[in-house]
Amino acid sequence: MARFTLILSTILFLFHATGKGQDKTITLTVPDKKLSITIDYSNGCRIKQLRIKGKNTLSSSGVYTGIRTSDGSFSSAASQDIKVTKNAGTVTISGINYSTIKEKWVFKVKKDKIQWDITREYDQAARLEEMAFPQWNFSDLSVWKGGIMDNGGMVWCKYLKEVNDTYGVHTGGVTFWNAESGDALRITAVSDSKVAAKYSHSPQNEFTCTQFITDAPLQQRYNLSRYVAKKADVFAPFEVKKGTVTASYELQYVDYNKQYSRGILPGIDAVAVRELLNTTGRYGVVDNNIVGANGWLTNWKCLHEPFFAQIGMALNDENYTRNMSATLDQERDLAMLENGRVLSRWHNVPGDEIRGTYNAQTGYYEAMWGYTIDSQTGYVINTSEQFELNGDVSWLRSHQLSCEKALDWLIQRDSNKNGIFEMMNDGIADKKASDWIDIVWASFENSFVNAQLYEALMRWSSCEKILGNQEKADHYTAVALKLKTAFNKPVEEGGFWSASKQQYVYWRDKDGSIHGDNLVTPVNFAAIAFGICDDPKRIALVLDQIEQRTAAEKLFHWPLCFDSFKREEVHSGNWPFPKYENGDIFPTWGYLGVRAYTKYNKDIALKYIRNILEQYKKDGLSSQRYSRTTQLGLGDDILAGICTSITALYTDIYGVRPKWNRLGIEPNMSKPLNGAKFSYTLRDTVYKLELSENNYMMSTGSFSIRSKESFGAGMKGNTLTYYPQNKETRTLAISGQGISIVVTNIFSWTIKSSGDYQFMLNGLQPGSGYQVSINNVLQHIRADKDGRLYIKSNCKPDTRFLVSLKA
Known part of the structure; x- marks a missing residue:
């Protein structure tokens, strides 16, 4: 055997050749030896090993480039006539030819990074079914817990349960991490063309990451699905042109514990905070321009949720912030009707919509359960809070007209001129919903939506002032104050306060009948957290009652309601009590509870923050809700909003309050x-x-x-x-x-x-x-x-x- 060793700068190259065969490898190692790759060009060309602190993470398939056409699959691993040259610390591999493609790979070590440049030449235009530019084949789904993507989202390996389960997104950069070892691998993708990636569970039980470089954004193969079960081909076939395409990848070892540290948090499990936010908190990012809470497994985003920007505040990731701004841009342009109505949902396929409202090109529609009016308030609250994060006055101005239209659409819905704004359903006989609690028939004057409207009005009034429109600012403040007065009146006088039940009721039908006096927690929390209720006596009555009943049942978090709705007030799927939205535990609205309790009793707020962290350590909060009776997770639809109790740890306990021109801190420490x-x-x-x-x-x-x-x-x-x-x-x-x-x-x-x-x-x-x-x-x-x-x-x-x- 002949063996040659050459050291150039900080790169270690090892060439192997046998007397009979062509077994040749090149190893590149960064100076601290935490990252190295071995390229095998003895029979085709591929990266054979990618070692993190000396441990190989790849399967035997390694990393290769390739394409799939209707005629078959072709890859660099089967190419011939490989040529290797070395020059001034650079390794160039040419002669990587397969199908009608010629490729050149260039590697160099740049401080703690390994740079891999790929130049691909198509000798003719073609229609491709798949592409590997390249494909990374990790040994199994336990190598990494997941990958944090450069659009703020996350692929969670445990959810790629079955062979060929695949998640595809329109971005290519990713940081894979292992929470136990604290090791992470960052792959930064750069190209003048469009970059996409898919993550899959291969038939060999590998965890694969496949990157695509195309002239135009890839379309989905199955409707608008970003995730597909048991199918590897998430993207539709696409065209490539004759000519040359390039991409550059930087590989870097990342100390995950250091890079994603949440700091020193006495009394709080900082590791659980980090993991919860990097998994559950990020899971709601479906793709570029689609940031939500229901997430990529079910391909859903509810626009009638007001906490997406708040999640970004806690994540503190510029990529999520940038994507959230773009998401609101897209919703302004595609999900708002001319009259100001904000469509309530995005989904990959039809079937959940009011007939005739689903747009197959955009995915936006009205939910079949009813016109959920809090999409109006959700859009405005998210836009206002997002402005505090991006600080971009021009961006805010681009949303001025649309936010005004969204608010005005709802403000106009006050037929009896009492200052409370009305839903599109008149009563429980309609069997339709009007807000997030979508299979409870809340109707006409809905206190939950009106409390959110108060928050939206006050936040947007501040935005109008920044934009220089004091007249509009005063107008929205005046509307909010009139609403506040009407909201707090006793139910006998047209308001929502029930003195006999010592709580805010949920809604009033058009016939004047009162519904939802069963201590609905998000309703009462919203009234206090958003400040529409600021009466200390009422706050004490509500919060003491909720805490006494939660503690008596030894619940780890607050249920949606404490007593049953009436049978005629809910969909059959909510019966018998406690079941689903009629009594189960929905931690999604945790931030309202934490915010409500923080200024009343910080110890209670802190207890539920700790409880949600403990629950995360048990099951990853991988549920839609929790059973009232067993406190075990239920539902296939995982909700990223479950992380909001921890976003409230930052906003309401640590008091991190970003503003468009400063960072604010308003702590409530103990x-x-x-x-x-x-x-x-x-x-x-x-x-x-x-x-x-x-x-x-x-x-x-x-x-x-x-x-x-x-x-x-x-x-x-x-x-x-x-x-x-x-x-x-x-x-x-x-x-x-x-x-x-x-x-x-x-x-x-x-x-x-x-x-x-x-x-x-x-x-x-x-x-x-x-x-x-x-x-x-x-x-x-x-x-x-x-x-x-x-x-x-x-x-x-x-x-x-x-x-x-x-x-």
């Missing part, structure tokens, strides 16, 4: 959680947060702020703006370098760094005189006509400022 430390990235700025009771710190590479009160902060150029209580009523702007500040309140702060700083207090009484104390040295300054006061100071550590209005 002793068991003290000492939380984690990073949060907002629009490319990494914020380090340290949170304990009444002690909050936020820092970046440019500034550090510590305060006992909630606040927001944003840096533009060398100017830091501090927002007390995370509001914009008054602000403190500080210009300078390396700013470190401890804030007592807007009128009292201490500079902990050294430098020349200029301070501007905004929101003061115009023209009024103020006394400014700098380390007890007084000066008198008058606010200008716009209520701004300017201070300049050369500061040393512990320079204390105190501002007060002159008597």
Whole structure:
């Protein structure tokens, strides 16, 4: 045997040849040896091994390129006349010829990455059934827990249960991870052409990832299905042109535990938080432009859910954020009717729709169970919250008309002019739904939808103000306040509050009859969480009652309702109680419960957050709902919304509240959680947060702020703006370098760094005189006509400022 070893830069090449055969391999290894690949070109060409920390992850099939036509399958693994050249740390493999295709592969090691460039030449146009550009064949479905895709979604290997179960998406980059070892493999795909990928359970029980490079976006083979059971060919046949196509792949070892760390979270299982969000939380991404909660296994997205942007806030992944923005763009363009009605669902196939409403090209339609009106509010709430994440005023402006139309469509539905807005069904005799709880016949004046409308109106009013339309902002605020007054009236006076039952009822039929006084949790939670109910006595009555009954049954999470609906109020599938939407546990609305309890009793909120994490560790929350009697998972339709109790951990306990021009923190910490430390990235700025009771710190590479009160902060150029209580009523702007500040309140702060700083207090009484104390040295300054006061100071550590209005 002849053996040659050549080291070029950081690349290790091993060439093997036997006296008789053509057994030849090349090994490329990154400097820290955590990633290496071995290319075998002895009989065709393929990557034979891909080792992570020395352990091979591939099956015997390895990684190869290829095509499938109506005439058969062809791949690089059967190509001939392979030629290998080496030049300045680069390995080029040419002569990879099969069918009518010629390929060249170029490999190089770039620091901790291995780059693989593929150039494919088609000598004629052709119609292909399949493509491998390339196909990665991992040894089995246990090598990786799943893959986080570069559209914010996730493939969960355990759901590819049967041979040929396949999930196909229109993006190619992915990070595969193993939660037990903490190892991950990132594959970054770059091409000037369109990139797609499918993930499958092969007949050899391999886990395969196949990438496609095409001129036009691939179409689905079976209706609009992204996931197909027991079928490997998820994409429709496609055309390729004569000519050359290129793609580049970067392979990189990733320390999963470090890269996806949730930080130090005392009192909280941070690993469970990470895994829940990276699986259940991401599962609702069906594809590019389709971000939902029902997810890719069932190919469903309900537009009548208001928490998709909130999930993105907790995931803190720019890819999910970008995809959610694009999803709302698509829904604005394809799912909204001219009159402002927002269609309620997307699905891959017809069969769930009101007859005549399914669009086979787009997949949007009205649900067969009834006109679910909360698609109006869901669109507006998601758009408003998404703007806080992307911070793009131009993007928000592109949704201004559509959000106004969506709100106005619902605002116009008040036939009796009482300030409560009406559904499209009049009563339970219609046997139709009007909201997310879609096989309960909630009708006419629906408190759940109206509570969501209040939230949508208040959020959109703020957006209108940012867009410069104060008149519209005032209009939507006025509508919301009128709704709030009407909503809180006793049922005897046309409102929803039942003094006898000490709860908000669900709905009122057009004939005036009251329904849903069986303590429906999302209804009552929504009223409190969205702030339409702010009466402390009512809040206590509702939340004490819910907690007493939940604890008495020893339930791990809140049921949809505590007592039974009447038989005539629900679909037969909800009978007898407790069954399905008539009494089972639906954790999807957990964030409303956590938000409602947080300001009333933080310990109760924390208990249910911990409970959902424990349930995740038991079963991965791989269910639609949980049985009221056994507390075991039920339903084939997994719901990503089950993660919302954990999104509320971030929004309502840690108080992470992104704003379009800053990051805000409004914590509700308790002793068991003290000492939380984690990073949060907002629009490319990494914020380090340290949170304990009444002690909050936020820092970046440019500034550090510590305060006992909630606040927001944003840096533009060398100017830091501090927002007390995370509001914009008054602000403190500080210009300078390396700013470190401890804030007592807007009128009292201490500079902990050294430098020349200029301070501007905004929101003061115009023209009024103020006394400014700098380390007890007084000066008198008058606010200008716009209520701004300017201070300049050369500061040393512990320079204390105190501002007060002159008597």
